[in-house]
Amino acid sequence: MPHPLDSFFAPASIALIGASRDHEKIPGRLLSMLRKNEYPGKIYPVNPNYAEIDGLICYKSITDIGAPVDLAIILIPARAVLAALEQCAAAGVKNAVIISSGFAEEGGESAAMQDAIAALARRTGMRISGPNAEGFFSQKQRVAATFSPAVDVKPSVVPLVATTKRIGIVAQSGGIGFAYYHRASALGIAVSYVVSAGNESDLGAGEFLDYMVQDASTDVILLFIEGIRDVDKFLAAARRAAELKKPVIVTKVGRSGAGMRAAASHTASMAGWSAAYDAVFAKYGFIVSNDLDEALTIAAVLATNPLPKGDRVAVVTVSGGAGIWGADAVALQGLQVPELSEKVQAEISALMPSYGTARNPIDVTAQGVTSGGLQKSVDVLTASDEIDAILIVLSLSSDVRKPFKEAELTPVLAAQHKPVVFYSYTVPSDFARRELAKSGVVVLSGLTYVGVAMRQLVDYATFELRKPADGAQVPARDISAQLKSPALSEADSKTLLRAAGIALPDEVLVKDKGELDDAVARVGFPLVLKIQSPDIAHKSEVGGVRVNITTKGEAFLAFEALLNNVRQHRPEAAIQGVLVCPMAKQGVEIIIGTMTDATFGPMVMVGLGGITTELFRDVVYRPAPVSAEEAGTMLARLKAAPLLTGFRGAAMADVAAVSQLIADISVLAAQHAEEIAEIELNPVLVHAEGQGVTIVDALVVGRRSSLSPCGRGWLAAKRRDG
Template identity: 80%
Template sequence: MPHPLDSFFAPASIALIGASRDLEKIPGRLLSMLRKNGFPGKLYPINPNYGDIDGLKCFPAIADVGQPIDLAIVSIPARAVLGALAQCADAGVKNAVIISSGFAEEGGDSAAMQDAIAALAKKTGMRISGPNAEGFYSQAQRVAATFSPTVDVKPNDRPFVASKRRIGIVAQSGGIGFAIYHRAKAIGVALSYVVSAGNEADLGAGEFFEYLVQDSSTDVILLFIEGIRDVDRFLAAARRAGEIGKPVIVTKVGRSGAGERAAASHTASMAGWSAAYDAVFEKYGFIISNDLDEAVAIAAVLTTNPLPKGDRVAVLTVSGGAGIWGADTVSMQGLQVPELSAPIQNEIAKLLPSYGATRNPIDVTAQGVHSGGLQRSIDLLDASNEVDAILVVLSLSSDTRMPFKQAELKPVIDAQRKPIVFYSYTLPSDFARRELAASGVIVLSGLTHAAVAMRKLVEHARFKLAPPVDAAAAGLRDLSAHLASATLSEADSKALLRAAGIALPDEVLVREKSALDAAIAHVGFPLVMKVQSPDIPHKSEVGGVRVNIATKGEVFLAFEALLESARRHRPDAAIQGVLVGPMAKKGVEIIIGTMLDSTFGPMIMVGFGGITTELFRDVIYRPAPVSAVEASRMLAELKAAPLLNGFRGAAKADVAALSQLIAQVSVLAARYSAQISEIEINPVLVHPEGQGVTIVDALVVLKN
């Protein structure tokens, strides 16, 4: 089915508004790039100052063309852009790219001009990219709608491509987007599209991402993100990519300078600047990379290899030291480098000189290369079920000699049985890159990047998209009575949670000493007593908690002491009374929290709780709501997850009950995101398997 943006990315005709003969200036370079790259459609330069440019008729205005135009590239002073776009809309132009700068990035009146562009797009239906964009490049359709020098075609250029599959790039920085393409092109990665989003007055990164997800010519997507504006489109595209298994590599910048956020709960203060972005990326199986060359290496490995069935790697080398280094690096990424079985070692030994090594890493030695041992070892390992991937470590600096014959290597690569990654510890020559590209091989020159790429390949193969959860259909009761107060105490918060269907211990709020006897009879010993006030979120800081109380006398003494201590520390606080509840059985301490992110809305967090929560910050975030299945996956990602799984002989914890509670809290946060700012349940005590969980303390923070 055709997509509305097909006419943007593959236009049959392009008008260049502000076209110029001066190749030193951006308007002149735009026309030059289109022509050099062999744009197959019609080109219409627009500029009243010229009769023709580079042999093409130049028109005074877009209305004078008199032909259908799919795309207008606008490169004129900012003040003239809105008028030019209105003329484009009147002429029936379908799409526009605004190269011009001087809009929202400057603020003031310039920002108002950008708002007017957005309004024009909405009113007319013309799709607009930019302003302040670097344009886009479609390699397959030969559309170089950009001034980036990375798409320039030089007389002696001899591009080569190793990958059958193509990468598509969406960047919120034009310079970085084309830099990713430039580096990928240099090692033989094929491209579908690279597009810079600019200021996103109309078309945003999310919509471009959505296009690449559905595009059959794009096999791997690279995103360079500063901040998502069209959030719903972005999330819909992310889910679709996860459903069809299309890999998405993402770099998110702007991770520093957050500053501390004052918050009533630990949940928000532990959220890093990019916690919500990372949570979204993890939910949808994005491959996070914070290094340009690493991202390109991951893309190279993904476009030239099948997914592995497991994490066992054979390291094959021509240098003993380099092979050991390769094995160490792969192991440090958490992949296995298993010793090979005697039968396969015996087979490999027949191919090597006596001083070679067969265990793994396998050192075929320089002599083994000349005798064909390297190629035949690859053949053996490719057919073996003892390893899932092969890392070939060798020297490819020669300008004349190759360690492989194309006729022997290409069939193995084409068969796509398992990933075979090539790393050269010397700088690979242009000759070597081109020769191996003919067999479908990309040579990597960074060992750590190669190992990271292999790990990411394994993780991508293992990823399973969690089923969606509809918070609106979850059947929560009406909580409006509990949401009426300005600030909630622990007792108020727990009443709200109970009303939402979440199980809590049976507790009694005692306002007068005369009600203590009834509370003791209801709760039983041993018990816990906590002072209650919406103005005291952290009760222990005012001496407001007493635990393990075992006698009636202690209860009466504690009641007076708790109230007196709270009044002394916080004389202005509104005291509701004392909450009396049963002393919980022991269990693993967990924190469950929610927060509202300004971009993605409600988030759910889980981590190991108690007083050390902020010290270790062992927490996992996901967009809310989550299912119990997804909650259990979150728990498995925690560094201290073994504590839930019977660490050092302890009983296995009730992970199923905990996962169900996390799911319930996430649904509550998502359903009432307009009223609830944060929820914190800390600690939750997780008891042995089958014995459930106990919520010890809880705080719900309402939006002001």
């Protein structure tokens, strides 16, 4: 089925607006790149100062061409760009790439010019990439619509191509996008497309991702992003990639942040600047990498191998020390390097000298290369059901010797029974790379990256896209009455949650000592008393909590003590009263929360709760809403997950109940995204299986909240409020 961007990436004709004869300047280099890469379509240089350029007729304007143009590449000063685009639209040009800079990146009037470009795209339907873009390269169609030297063609150099599968590259930095391409080419990884998104006045990373996902010639996608502007298109493309099981390797930069998010809850303060991005990546199975070479190593492993059926790795080497190092590299990533059975060891031992070892790692010794023991050992391991993947560790520095015979290695790898990864601990020679490339091998030379790539391969093989939460099936309840004051106390927050259908313990807000007797009788012993004020987030820090009260006398004394403590520590605080609560029975403490991300909207979080929440930061985020099934997946990803599943003989916790609570809170946050900024339930006690959960403390922050400095103090260590 045709895609709207087919004519963008595979144009039948290209107009170069601002073309030049000077190959040292960008306009001249771009024409040179198109011709060197043997672009098969028609090229129309446009520049009123020339009659011809490099043997091509040069036109005074786009309207003089008089023939259909699929793509216009704009290479003129910024202030002339809008007029040129208007001419392109009038002439029926379908797509444009604006290489010119000097727009939103400069601010002021320049940003207004970019807004005008976006408006033109909406009005005319012409699709526009840039401005401030480095263009794109369609390798298969030989469209080098870029000035990047990475796509320059050197007649004396035969390209190295090891893979039949291709990677597509989408980058919000042109320099990094073409750096990926340059390094991929050096490794022998075939590329389908590399595109620089520029300032994204119209076409953005999400739409380019969508193209790569549906493109049959793209098997693995590399994504380099700073931020997402076309969010809906990005999320739709991400879901489609997950559904098709097409791997996306993403690098997100700008993680350090230049300031602090002013947040009332731990949910937001612990998120950091990129937690929402990581949540989206995790939801859709994206493989996150924060290093260029690591990302390409992962791409190489994905492009040359099937997905493994498990995490058991055999390490085969010609050097004992290198083999141990290889085994360490994968083991440090949590993969198994199991000792082989006596039967398999016997088969491999027969293929090597007596001083070799077949236990795993398998050292066939240097002699194993010349005797054929290396290849035959790989054959044995490929057929064995004891191993899920093979890592071959060897030296490939020779310019004359081949460790494998192409006729023997090629059919083993082509069968794709299991992943076989090749690592050279010496700098691999061009000879070795090219010889092994004939069998479909990409030689890797970063052992840590190899270990990470094999781990990611195993993880990606087990990824399942969870069914989306159907928030539409849950009727939204009216909570406007509970949100009249955006700054809510715990009691206010719990009233709102009850109105939204969330189950909480029966508690009583006592405003006067005369009401205390009835409240105690209603709640029952043992109980907890907590001061209530929208101005006090850390109740325990002002002496505002008393727990495990077992008599009326204790209750009355505690009531007076709480009020006196608050008058002393926070005399300006508006006191609503004292909340009388039942003392919760024991359970695993977790935190459930929501926050609102500026890009992706509501996020839901779950983590280890109580006073250690910020200390351990054992949290998992996902875009809201989530289903109970997806909430269960979030819980399973916590380091503290064993606490919920019978750790050291403890009872199984009610995972089903807490998963449903997470889902319910996420739906609440999504349905009321315009009204609720943050929700935090901490701690939530998860009781034994079948006994449900108890929300001990809660905070809801409205969109218009202006919390006091103390309220903002939730960035400090979390309190335990009984």
